[in-house]
Amino acid sequence: MSLSFRSVLHVSDRWSTDDVWALAPDPSSQKAAIKVAKGGSWPERGVVAAPSGGASAVWGECKGSGSKPYLAAVHLDGDGGPAFKCSCPSRKIPCKHVLALLALWAQDDVAVRAEKPEWVGSWLNGRAARRARAENGAPAAPADPAKAAQTLQKREEAVGAGLEELRTWLYDQVDAGLAEVPKQGYDHWDRMARRLTDAKARGASTLVSQLPSAARGDHWPERVLEQLGLLHLLVVGHRAGDALGERTRGAVRARVGITTRAEDVLAGGERVRDTWRVLGWRDVATPENDMRARRVWLRGAGTGRTALSLTFGRAGEAPATAFRVGTEVAAEFAFYPDGHRVVPLGDGDTGPAPEPGGGTVAEALDAFAAVLAEDPWQDAWPVVLDRAAPALPAGGGDRWHLADPTGAALPLASPDPWRLLAVTGGHPATVAAEWSPSHGLTPLTVWDRNGKAVSL
Amino acid sequence: MTGTTEPLDPLAPLTAVDSWDRLVSAALVGTSRRAVPDTPDLPSTPAAEGAETLLDRAALAAVRRAAGYTPAEATPVAPDAPDERPEVGQAATRRLEGILAGRLPLLPEWLELAAARGRRAAHSSVPALLDQGARDSRLRPALAAAVGGRGHWLARFNPGWEYMLGESVPGDRFDRHEWEQGSPARRRRALAALRTTDPDAARELLRGVWPDLARAELRRRLLEALATGLGPADEEFLEHALDDRGANVRGLALSLLTRLPDSAHAHRLRGHVREYASAGDNGGLRVETVHTRRDDIHRDLALAAPQQQPEGKNERSERLWALVTHAPLDVWPDLLGTGPSGVLDAATDSGDAELRDAFVNAVVVQEDTAWARAVLEAIGPRVSHRSHAHTRGAFQLEKLLDLLPVEERCAHVQGVLNPGVGLERWGEMLRATRGPWTAALSEQVVRRLHRPGRGRDSFGYREVCEAAAEHMPPEHLAGLSTEPPFDDTADAYLRLRDTLRFRLDMHKEL
Known part of the structure; x- marks a missing residue:
């Protein structure tokens, strides 16, 4: 793993001064900052505490040569990394005042303060509001509902037209035969992918742009045909529209790339109140841009319902999430139309959670089959295995498996699942994992002998 | 994941x-x-x-x-036996992750603290620790203790961690099956385990299989196990190993024999010294060119017989170096009628810089504390990298200081680093002074860092900061002002404070 030191720690942990200097845009900024990084230059300064402990923001007022102090602040635990603000005229980001303030904080020279000046509060509130709006990449709700409906209508028509083109394109591929597929240049796929992006079907576009990687290696004809078939199924599903069940329709729309705004989910989505147990999390690269997505899987203790929380962060930054492994939160969730993804309502009460109840391999596969009945494109689903032990194939081979007490086993996606092995020592344990029939099992969390949850 | x-x-x-x-x-x-x-x-x-x-x-x-x-x-694979030692706390585990991700120089200290408290690393840390040992063999003994039985169990599944199977852990018992059937690393571990309880039985076991060990590398690795519990009873077998086909095996046998000052081998080396060395007319030490045809000397020094005639300067100086390094140091004062300091002076007066360096090397190899004192006195506050003659000395400084008990080591350094000595030398000396430093030395360093009129030597100042970050007990953070005394070295100073605070937390957590 090539994570930097910072991304290993929680974002709001205190930084080292080296972390601070790593932000300096050039060496002269660092030198200038060291001159300003003196307690005496900052008569007013403070830390805004984060709810989870640690620091959410640092602010300070720096005496300059003029009559007005420079107002500098850093938002530490925002989405997409730290954000800076300073009232000085410097065009460098961050400027020397921000660096100096952070250096003081790294030296333990800025204390937590309950009150904060008005300029800090309004800046942080503004950022929180923008974050809420940006959560789904959707713009703020427009003022004119009629115009909004018209925009939506246009968008639906564009997507429909794009998918019709995709259908024709798919038939052309299969009519002509797939034998030449590995020899096709990227251009061959990119034209179709770009067309779908223009038609605002970004999800479908991504699926098309992944085809060339399927056309490599052993068994490429099987993989390519499988993906073309599933793409075709998506086109057919979209055309079926309201004839589909609500969840399947939700899954189709999400995969095509028609986003549902968090506001709409909060306003009209299905609400479920439960005690949500965190099963585990996993970071995945998002195909569209240079972002990382964190998938947190939760399960309702009362309803047995599976919930997925998705948050995003810049590459190299850990996406922020309120959910921690080994805890549960009593809260109400609003579900997206696909019936899995959620928006939490409020923070809820968080407390330590017992081990989740697990099952056999057969039960896990049954549950996944039931999910496929509603969402045939699903390729990652959480399963919890009870008394699962690391195992090697009965017939020989070195691919690691997890076996349940009946001896039934699922292959692990990773060839070197060392953390899982290290925590279990080969003893049976409760393991939460993501199951994918094409990649295998990716363990997310293991509960050790003392019942402590360990993220993998 | x-x-x-x-x-x-x-x-x-x-x-x-x-x-x-x-x-x-x-x-x-x-x-x-x-x-x-x-x-x-x-x-x-x-x-x-x-x-x-x-x-x-x-x-x-x-x-x-x-x-x-x-x-x-x-x-399912066979599970491991439980490790009864308590695990370090969650904060210490998180700290270890931070160390592995970006502060590797602090890893030995973390491992030492955990071992001193009788705790093992969290099982989830084991893979990352095994990876470190694969890169740095010096860490292996400390890592073996930290990862315990779980680490040995896990190492079986990854060829990159095979080394761990050869590491001993306290409480190891001899396992005949491992000795007879195991991989080279596991055989060595089994032998080392027996060596701690019954050194003679272990040696006889090795002697029994010795003729059948075809690979020199395997012979060397198993012979290494004799380092534990070495005694006069091993002499005969080591003499035998001096005739081994493998140069590495001969070299290892020599270094083990060097630790037996009353052996026949040691007496022979003393004899060689008396034969070739004497006090010169000018008071300097004189060593004649050691004969090239003396097979017995080559054997005693584990050297290959010279190939070409006439041999070059390198071969001659190699022979001299080996003789001084391995001959018991006590032969020299007898020969010259003076103490260790006098011998070192005589070596210096000989005008042969290499000869003097060979003595320093002998002191380090033979781990002789009294001679280490004499060498350190002779070095004094001289900056060691001014001339070629002293480069080996600088390299050995840390090992020489290690031979003194920590109190004496710090007192010596304190004495050397008087206010007239330049910062560059402070840095060099302090980097070689392993901690934990005494309070007196720490306070002296803290005062030096704050003293005005530092001059223009920012390089030396940084070196001192780095040395203190590594070796000074972290409580002395309290003595360092929050504001850097000098702007142009503020980064190094602040990093020192950072590291000390990091270590302070680490000590509290473990």
Whole structure:
């Protein structure tokens, strides 16, 4: 793993001064900052505490040569990394005042303060509001509902037209035969992918742009045909529209790339109140841009319902999430139309959670089959295995498996699942994992002998 | 969890293989040239033609295969025996992750603290620790203690961690099966375990298999186990190993024999010294060129017989170096009628810089504290890298200081680093002074860092900061002002404060 030191720690942990200097845009900024990084230059300064402990923001007022102090602040635990603000005229980001303030904080020279000046509060509130709006990449709700409906209508028509083109394109591929597929240049796929992006079907576009990687290696004809078939199924599903069940329709729309705004989910989505147990999390690269997505899987203790929380962060930054492994939160969730993804309502009460109840391999596969009945494109689903032990194939081979007490086993996606092995020592344990029939099992969390949850 | 995954073989769990194969063949050729095959084992699809039908059926087969995945059969691996030692706390585990991600120089201290408290690392830390040991063999003994039985168990599954199977841990017991059937690393560990309880039995076991060990590397690794519990009874076997075919085996036998000052080998080396060395007319030490035809000397020094005639300067100086390094140091004062300091002076007066360095090397190899004192006195506050003659001395400084008890070591350094000594020398000396430093030395360093009029030596100042960050007990953070005394070295100073605070927290957590 090539994570930097910072991304290993929680974002709001205190930084080292080296972390601070790593932000300096050039060496002269660092030198200038060291001159300003003196307690005496900052008569007013403070830390805004984060709810989870640690620091959410640092602010300070720096005496300059003029009559007005420079107002500098850093938002530490925002989405997409730290954000800076300073009232000085410097065009460098961050400027020397921000660096100096952070250096003081790294030296333990800025204390937590309950009150904060008005300029800090309004800046942080503004950022929180923008974050809420940006959560789904959707713009703020427009003022004119009629115009909004018209925009939506246009968008639906564009997507429909794009998918019709995709259908024709798919038939052309299969009519002509797939034998030449590995020899096709990227251009061959990119034209179709770009067309779908223009038609605002970004999800479908991504699926098309992944085809060339399927056309490599052993068994490429099987993989390519499988993906073309599933793409075709998506086109057919979209055309079926309201004839589909609500969840399947939700899954189709999400995969095509028609986003549902968090506001709409909060306003009209299905609400479920439960005690949500965190099963585990996993970071995945998002195909569209240079972002990382964190998938947190939760399960309702009362309803047995599976919930997925998705948050995003810049590459190299850990996406922020309120959910921690080994805890549960009593809260109400609003579900997206696909019936899995959620928006939490409020923070809820968080407390330590017992081990989740697990099952056999057969039960896990049954549950996944039931999910496929509603969402045939699903390729990652959480399963919890009870008394699962690391195992090697009965017939020989070195691919690691997890076996349940009946001896039934699922292959692990990773060839070197060392953390899982290290925590279990080969003893049976409760393991939460993501199951994918094409990649295998990716363990997310293991509960050790003392019942402590360990993220993998 | 992140990382790359290998796609599974897509056909592995497939049912209805025949239909799927037929669909794939038709798709490869193209539906414009071949009819869509019948798939009687799949449910029917909507009435359509050509490509559409084929894609419908492919999707059906794909989803059916995903939903109908058949589990494999696999055999759980044998679990390990429980490690009864308590685990370090959660904060210490998180700190270790931070160290592994960006502060590796602090890893030995973390391991030492955990061991001193009788605690083991969290099991989840074991893979990352094993990776460190694969890169740095000096860490291995400390890592072996930290990862315990779980680490040994896990190392069996990854060839990159094979080294760990050869590391001993306290409480190891001899396992005859491991000795007879194990990999080289495991045989060595078994032998080392027996050596701690019954050194003679272990040696005889090794003697018994010795003629059958075809690979020199294996002989060397097993011979290494004799380092534990070495005694006069091993002399005969080590003499035998001096005649080994492998140069590395001979070298190891020599270094083990060097630790037995009353052996016949040691007496022979003293004899060689008396034969070739004497006090010169000018008071300097004189060593004659050691004869090239003396096979007995080559054997005693584990050197290869010279190949070319006449031999070059290198061979001659190599022989002299080996003789001084391995001959018991006590022969020199007898010969010259003076103490260790006098011998060192005589070596210096000989005008042969190499000869003097050979003495320093002998002191380090023979781990002689009294001689270490004499060498350190002689070095004094001189900056060691001014001339070539002293480069080896600088390299050995840390090892020489290590030979003194920590109190004496710090007192010596304190005495050397008087206010007249330049910062560069402070840095060099302090970097070689392993901690934990005494309070007196620490306070002296803290005062030096704050003293005005530092001059222009920012390099030396940084060196002092780095040395203090590594070796000074972290409580002395309290003595360092929050504001850097000098702007141009503020980064190094602040990093020192950072590291000390990090270590202070680390000490509290462990």
